[in-house]
Amino acid sequence: MSEPTLYELSVPGRCGTSLPECDVPEVPLPDALVRDSNGLPSLSQQQVVRHYVRLSQHNYGVDSGFYPLGSCTMKYNPKISETGARLDGFAEAHPLQPEHTVQGCLSVMFQMQEMLKQIGGFAAVSLQPAAGAHGELTGLLMIRAYFRDKGEPERYQILVPDTAHGTNPASSTMAGFEVVELPTDDKGNISLRALKAACSDKVAALMLTNPNTLGLFEQQIEDIITCVHDCGGLVYGDGANMNALTGIIRPGELGIDVMHFNLHKTFGAPHGGGGPGSGPVGAGELLRSYLPGPVVVNAPDSESRDETYSTAMPHSSIGRMAAHFGNFGVILRSFAYILLHAAEGLKNNAHHAVLNANYLKARLAQDYPVPFDRTCMHEFVCQGRPENTFARAFDISKRLMDFGFHPPTNYFPLIVPEALMIEPPETEGLETLDRFVEAMRAIAEEARTSPDKLTMAPMTLPIGRLDEVSAARHPILIDPASSNSS
Amino acid sequence: MTFIPHTQPERNEMLAAIGCAHIEELFADLPSSIRNPRLELPDRLSEPELARTLKKLADRNHVPAPEKSFLGGGCYRHYIPATVDFVLQRAELYTSYTPYQPELSQGMLQAMFEYQTMICQLTGMEVANASHYDGATSLAEACLLALNLNKRTKIALAPALNPRYRDVVETYLAGHNAKIVPDKWQPDNQADFPDLVDDDTAALVVQTPDFFGQFEDLDGLAEKVHAAGALLIVVTDPISLGLFRPPGEYGADIAVLDGQSLGLPVSFGGPHLGVFATRTSLLRRMAGRVVGQTADATGRRGYVLTLATREQHIRRERATSNICTNAALSALAASVYLATLGAQGMNKVARLCHAKAHYAADQLAQLDGCVINRHSPDKPFFKEFALSLPRPATVVNRKLLDDYGIIGGYDLSAEGKGFDDTMLVSVTELHSRAAINQLVSAVREICA
Numbered sequence: 001m002s003e004p005t006l007y008e009l010s011v012p013g014r015c016g017t018s019l020p021e022c023d024v025p026e027v028p029l030p031d032a033l034v035r036d037s038n039g040l041p042s043l044s045q046q047q048v049v050r051h052y053v054r055l056s057q058h059n060y061g062v063d064s065g066f067y068p069l070g071s072c073t074m075k076y077n078p079k080i081s082e083t084g085a086r087l088d089g090f091a092e093a094h095p096l097q098p099e100h101t102v103q104g105c106l107s108v109m110f111q112m113q114e115m116l117k118q119i120g121g122f123a124a125v126s127l128q129p130a131a132g133a134h135g136e137l138t139g140l141l142m143i144r145a146y147f148r149d150k151g152e153p154e155r156y157q158i159l160v161p162d163t164a165h166g167t168n169p170a171s172s173t174m175a176g177f178e179v180v181e182l183p184t185d186d187k188g189n190i191s192l193r194a195l196k197a198a199c200s201d202k203v204a205a206l207m208l209t210n211p212n213t214l215g216l217f218e219q220q221i222e223d224i225i226t227c228v229h230d231c232g233g234l235v236y237g238d239g240a241n242m243n244a245l246t247g248i249i250r251p252g253e254l255g256i257d258v259m260h261f262n263l264h265k266t267f268g269a270p271h272g273g274g275g276p277g278s279g280p281v282g283a284g285e286l287l288r289s290y291l292p293g294p295v296v297v298n299a300p301d302s303e304s305r306d307e308t309y310s311t312a313m314p315h316s317s318i319g320r321m322a323a324h325f326g327n328f329g330v331i332l333r334s335f336a337y338i339l340l341h342a343a344e345g346l347k348n349n350a351h352h353a354v355l356n357a358n359y360l361k362a363r364l365a366q367d368y369p370v371p372f373d374r375t376c377m378h379e380f381v382c383q384g385r386p387e388n389t390f391a392r393a394f395d396i397s398k399r400l401m402d403f404g405f406h407p408p409t410n411y412f413p414l415i416v417p418e419a420l421m422i423e424p425p426e427t428e429g430l431e432t433l434d435r436f437v438e439a440m441r442a443i444a445e446e447a448r449t450s451p452d453k454l455t456m457a458p459m460t461l462p463i464g465r466l467d468e469v470s471a472a473r474h475p476i477l478i479d480p481a482s483s484n485s486s
Numbered sequence: 487m488t489f490i491p492h493t494q495p496e497r498n499e500m501l502a503a504i505g506c507a508h509i510e511e512l513f514a515d516l517p518s519s520i521r522n523p524r525l526e527l528p529d530r531l532s533e534p535e536l537a538r539t540l541k542k543l544a545d546r547n548h549v550p551a552p553e554k555s556f557l558g559g560g561c562y563r564h565y566i567p568a569t570v571d572f573v574l575q576r577a578e579l580y581t582s583y584t585p586y587q588p589e590l591s592q593g594m595l596q597a598m599f600e601y602q603t604m605i606c607q608l609t610g611m612e613v614a615n616a617s618h619y620d621g622a623t624s625l626a627e628a629c630l631l632a633l634n635l636n637k638r639t640k641i642a643l644a645p646a647l648n649p650r651y652r653d654v655v656e657t658y659l660a661g662h663n664a665k666i667v668p669d670k671w672q673p674d675n676q677a678d679f680p681d682l683v684d685d686d687t688a689a690l691v692v693q694t695p696d697f698f699g700q701f702e703d704l705d706g707l708a709e710k711v712h713a714a715g716a717l718l719i720v721v722t723d724p725i726s727l728g729l730f731r732p733p734g735e736y737g738a739d740i741a742v743l744d745g746q747s748l749g750l751p752v753s754f755g756g757p758h759l760g761v762f763a764t765r766t767s768l769l770r771r772m773a774g775r776v777v778g779q780t781a782d783a784t785g786r787r788g789y790v791l792t793l794a795t796r797e798q799h800i801r802r803e804r805a806t807s808n809i810c811t812n813a814a815l816s817a818l819a820a821s822v823y824l825a826t827l828g829a830q831g832m833n834k835v836a837r838l839c840h841a842k843a844h845y846a847a848d849q850l851a852q853l854d855g856c857v858i859n860r861h862s863p864d865k866p867f868f869k870e871f872a873l874s875l876p877r878p879a880t881v882v883n884r885k886l887l888d889d890y891g892i893i894g895g896y897d898l899s900a901e902g903k904g905f906d907d908t909m910l911v912s913v914t915e916l917h918s919r920a921a922i923n924q925l926v927s928a929v930r931e932i933c934a
Contacts, residue, residue: 005600015830043826052573064578097557133809166805321654324650427490467783477777479600
């Protein structure tokens, strides 16, 4: 491809927009504070537009094609949510406006809190966290505060299964805990024996992703939760895989004490190339008062025909996790998504996500070995090494690009060699899944007969396989052409 | 309506391939006693019903035209060129995810590489990551970096730091044995910054322009902070950097800011953009995604996520941070904004804000009982100032809204600390002289 950079396109003197002339008297600037140059490029508006149009042509999103990236739930993002979030009444509402002037925003947030409480089976929800990992940190800080108040500050361990997302152990460290890793048993469940051995009065919590990152529902879930609660610990739920469970099981009813939702996964908000997301946290009775705030509360006003709302801090709140109310624009998109689906629609999503995953697993298993082969939930993990080949998951992924697909997640979870983690969300139809199966089978055949095609891939894109090793060894992190502009 | 394409014959075909009779069978591992609960959710809306519902909710907000609002306090309504939303609506970009597969993600990766470049130019720093959630969480991550770096136990916060940023730092640091000094938000504390730093201080955080819009004198500060073995973290405003000296020129170790002003709507507080830039020597301790330039086997230039060994998906509990999903699309908005305005445009926006804010301050200062920046009258300011009034700010704001349709400045009585009669007035390039004059005459009438 080689699209020139903004700095390579820059011609000093150009500007991409027009601004009003100054209609007030000029005032002297504090000279000692003024800089020589701000170092930015200079382009015409058409140059800017063409640049970004060309860049978008070199990018692949859910709207481009099948995107079975495991644990990311790359489902269709309804367009009406985009229109809604751009309404002036929402986009131009300032977070410091008086509450009576932003009742529309507060109503959206209040209803969203209520709906997530219902879906998750929780006593209360805070919408403040901006992403899943941010929600994890939030939940762990709540657990920390809870044990401090309970007079058990010596609980410093967080139990984390070896299949967990990397954010789980990283969040634990950030919240000041130590991680104890739990092994997986031969059925793809947390080893109950190892869990029992690890449970002690040092344990603050277990972080549980269920279904786990193998796409499997913990078969001894009730024993696991009881075991942790019996030792005085709490259970944190990583809600990344909630798409398999909406309308089927409420995590709060299972005994999960605190959990984050990923609105950009389960509830149809776009992923944005890596955010912004939204990671609301739900809590049961034990932890609800520790939620971050402000949260939205009912504030009856006899003079108003509509319900009226205010904001408040939960009484033992850990404080603010963000400067304002969280990612309202993302929350609004998911609010719209839930209203479009309602209870039956969300359950239907879970049904079809699980149907899609089991169908793909059944059709791929003969070429790609599936460890822990049992009924999966919304995703499954197979090995990107067809029998009698030396293929690697990495090469198979690159070759999938030539067939017009985004690859699955690679090399995760860490316990499966050559892992390919495949998640086909409910919005994908049978013909798409079948085309994917055909591509995967063709690639397996190539792995047996002409393995070079895999190691050379991708061959049909504007760019070939990129050298990630030298990128890390000799980092070039800013455009060399920018040095001319300052 | 849902977005599920499956027909009944297709479902049957799929179930047959799986070898089961009914979808429910696939959920057999789930405890049956609590399966299939009745969810009390609102009834399903059709698309037109949803459109109407959203419009009605949006209309319940009172959102005045930008020039009829003087709210800032860290969130600002600047002009957003039409190019920004045009690019944000390119579905290949906004429906993608973290570019783990670089060959299919060159568009987003190059845009992030250019973002890092422009942020480094704008802040005068050497490296930048591809975003945090917002300015406050960028600052919290900067404080954690400092604590982990030099194993010290104190973070010193300049008195006039945005109190919301302070709140977030306090929350983030709860898991660490760290002390924040001073122990409370004391905006009128005029302590010299170096006095806040001692042998236990990991970093000094200074905001310029500060929460009240005033520039701090940072000359020589970095040398003193470094001599004490601490880092200097500077919080700043991105629009000011179009014209005024950046943190890098003052020797800052880390620069953080909220990038919302760069092409993002205020959107009731989010999504915004956490900008984080630092020096090369701290690169491997920096959190977040970083894009690097490389090439394919034939030498064609391309971009990849790099230095991932700092990150949670590789390093797990030893990672520099837990951050995964960040604010990439917000960073894209900021890039398009900066590319569209360019060197001249950013300079001009900053000049317009500065001139108009000073015009507003001069006019308001002539009213009886009104004082500008009473707590520190001598410091220069940028686009925001503290206006002390002869009546409580709450009363003045209520009358401004009810009688003139104007949303006044941020009422500082909400923050306590003796600012009951003070509001923080923010003025941008979107305020015409006439709109400023309307505010001034309204305040005159209300305070008469």
